[in-house]
Amino acid sequence: MNAGRFNWGLIFIILGLLALGWTTDRLPSQVFERLFDLWPILLIAFGIQMIFSRSKAPFLAYISSLIIIAGAVYAVVPYSDMIKNPDHEVSHGKIEESFSGSVDTVELRAHLKKREFTLDDFGDDGFELQFSRESAGPKIDLAEKKDVLRIGLDHREHSWMRFWDNDDFPYWKMEIGHSYPLNLFINAERSYCYLRLADFNLHSLDLNCKRCYEVVVQFGRRFPDEPVNFDLLKSDLRLEIPGGYYVMLKDGVGLPFYVVDHLDFVEVGNDLVSDSLYHPDSLLILDIEPQVKSLQINWYE
Numbered sequence: 001m002n003a004g005r006f007n008w009g010l011i012f013i014i015l016g017l018l019a020l021g022w023t024t025d026r027l028p029s030q031v032f033e034r035l036f037d038l039w040p041i042l043l044i045a046f047g048i049q050m051i052f053s054r055s056k057a058p059f060l061a062y063i064s065s066l067i068i069i070a071g072a073v074y075a076v077v078p079y080s081d082m083i084k085n086p087d088h089e090v091s092h093g094k095i096e097e098s099f100s101g102s103v104d105t106v107e108l109r110a111h112l113k114k115r116e117f118t119l120d121d122f123g124d125d126g127f128e129l130q131f132s133r134e135s136a137g138p139k140i141d142l143a144e145k146k147d148v149l150r151i152g153l154d155h156r157e158h159s160w161m162r163f164w165d166n167d168d169f170p171y172w173k174m175e176i177g178h179s180y181p182l183n184l185f186i187n188a189e190r191s192y193c194y195l196r197l198a199d200f201n202l203h204s205l206d207l208n209c210k211r212c213y214e215v216v217v218q219f220g221r222r223f224p225d226e227p228v229n230f231d232l233l234k235s236d237l238r239l240e241i242p243g244g245y246y247v248m249l250k251d252g253v254g255l256p257f258y259v260v261d262h263l264d265f266v267e268v269g270n271d272l273v274s275d276s277l278y279h280p281d282s283l284l285i286l287d288i289e290p291q292v293k294s295l296q297i298n299w300y301e
Contacts, residue, residue, distance in 0.1 A: 002053075003049050003052075003053050003058070003061035003062055003064060003065065004046075004049055004053065006062070006065060007045065007046070007049060007064055007065055007068060010065055010068055010069070011042075011068065014068070014069075014072045018031055018032065018035065018072075018075075018076070027076070031075055031076060034075045035071070035072070035075040038071045038074065038075060041067060041068065041070075041071040042068070044064075044067060045064035045065075045067040045068050046064065047064075048060075048061065048063050048064040048067070049061045049064040092131070092132045093130070093131055093137055094128065094129065094130050094131075095128070095129040095131075095140060096126065096127070096128045096129075097126055097127055097128075097142065098125060098126040099125045099126055099149055099177065099180070102144075102147055103144065103147060103148070103149045103180060104147040104148065104180065104181070105147065105148045105149070105180055105181045105182075105183060105203065106127075106148075106149050106151065106176060106177075106180045106181070106182050106183070107148055107149065107150045107151065107182075107183040107184075107185070108151045108153065108174075108176065108182065108183070108184050108185065108186075109150070109151070109152050109153070109185045109186075110153040110154075110174075110185070110186045110187070110188075111153070111154045111155055111187045111188075112153075112155045112172065112186075112187070112188050112189075112191050112193075113155050113188070113189045113190060113191065114155075114169050114170075114189070114190050114191060115155060115169050115170050115171065115172055115188075115191045115192070116169050116170070116171040116172070116191065116192040116194075117171070117172045117173075117174070117186075117188065117191060117192065117193050117194070118171070118172070118173045118174065118194045118195075118196070119174050119175075119176070119184075119194070119195045119196065119197070120173070120174070120175045120196045121175060121176070121177075121178045121196065121198075121199040121200065122175035122176050122177045122178070125177045125179060125180075126177050127151065127174060127175060127176040127177065128174070128175045129153070129172065129173070129174045129175075130171075130172070130173045130174075131170065131171070131172050131173075132170060132171050138153060138154065138155060138172060139152075139153070139154040139155075140152065140153055140154075141154075149180075151176075153172075153174070169191070169192065176200075178199045178200050178201065179201075180201065181201045181202075181203040182197075182200050182201060182202050182203055183203050183204045184197075184202070184204065184205045184206070184207075185206045186206070186207050186208065186209075187208045187209075188207075188208070188209045188210070188212050188215075189209070189210040189211065189212070190210070190211050190212065190213070191209070191212050191213070192212070192213055192214050192215075193207075193209060193212055193214070193215045193216070194214075194216045195207075195216070195217045195218065196218045197217065197218055197219055197220060198218050198219065198220035198221075198242075199220055200220065200222075201222055202219075202220075202222060202223070202224050203224055204224050204226055204228075205217075205224060205228045205229065206229045207228075207229065207230050207231070207232070208231045208232075209230075209231070209232045209233070209235040210233045210234070210235070211233060211234045211235060212232065212235040212236070213235075213236065214236050214238070215232065215235055215236060215237045215238070216238045216239075216240070217237070217238075217239050217240070218239075218240035219239070219240065219241055219242065219245075219284060220242065221242050221245070223245075223282075223283070223284045226285075227250055227285040227286065227287040228284065228285065228286050228287065229287050230286065230287065230288045230289065230292065231289040231291070232288070232289065232291065232292040232293070233289075233291045234291060234292075234293045235292060235293050236293050236294045236296075237288070237292055237293075237294065237295050237296070238295075238296040238297075238298065239286075239295075239296070239297045239298070240298050240300055241284065241297060241298070241299050241300070242299070242300065242301075243299045243300060243301045244282065244299075245282045245283075245284060245299075246273065246274045246275055246282055246283050246284070247265075247273070247274045247283070247284050247285075247286060247297060248268075248271050248272070248273045248274075248283055248284070248285045248286065249265065249271060249272040249273075249286050249288060250271055250285055250286060250287040250288075251270050251271065251287070252265065252267075252270070252271055252272030252288075253267060253270050253271070253272060254270070254290055255272075255288065255290050255292070255295070256290060259292060259294065259295045260272060260295065263295070263297060274297075
């Protein structure tokens with residue numbers, strides 16, 4: 001039997017079995033996204049097939065078939081519980097944690113994909129995370145080192161098949177106590193991200209978003225000393241700034257004209273400033289990468 005023909009038949013069988021598992025609710029649709037991420041395996045498999053199919057040991061070409069099977073198994077393993085338990089339901093939950101008295105700073109690192117994420121003030125020492133419509137709950141890592149509490153929040157795989165229905169993404173709502181300085185690092189892709197930071201003692205903010213549908217950041221009257229970093233690839237950004245405060249867009253003249261032509265800013269060197277005369281104590285410095293899709297700045301009372 002020809003190894004190439006066998007491999008193509010194997011691929012169709014695997015796709016058929018996964019589709020059958022999805023239509024019978026034994027597998028979530030995100031298994032296809034996980035399988036798609038493994039597409040380089042096919043290049044490796046077909047490369048091995050081409051090398052050995054006409055060699056003196058053609059049976060070695062079937063190593064490619066084992067590689068394809070291994071990739072399919074890897075894609076399915078995280079959902080083995082759903083296969084065993086067809087009555088598995090999506091997760092809705094709440095996670096609460098308190099901080100120890102030795103914590104001086106809170107550092108949040110969040111990684112999310114195809115989600116709606118909201119960060120808000122909790123009011124007490126600790127944090128609370130609510131999540132909904134998840135096939136598997138979010139992964140949280142806590143580590144307390146040198147008076148710094150590090151919170152790691154990571155997404156689990158979610159359906160690529162929801163790309164046409166952006167309003168139905170799973171949501172995460174996280175509330176953190178505002179009594180500690182906050183270092184915030186967020187990586188998001190194709191998500192909605194709402195950061196209500198008005199009551200936080202924000203020490204640093206680093207936001208990296210790829211093709212996010214909406215990013216809204218509300219600042220309070222305590223700006224971080226360091227520039228706020230935004231790297232937003234084809235994402236919509238809206239900033240809410242307290243009235244009477246000034247904003248500097250660092251290297252703002254490098255931003256596309258269609259992004260800044262509607263803003264009432266003046267050039268100061270390579271920067272754009274919201275007024276030609278500004279007071280340093282009331283200045284928010286924004287370092288925005290030029291890939292941002294749109295930028296809107298609103299002042300509120």
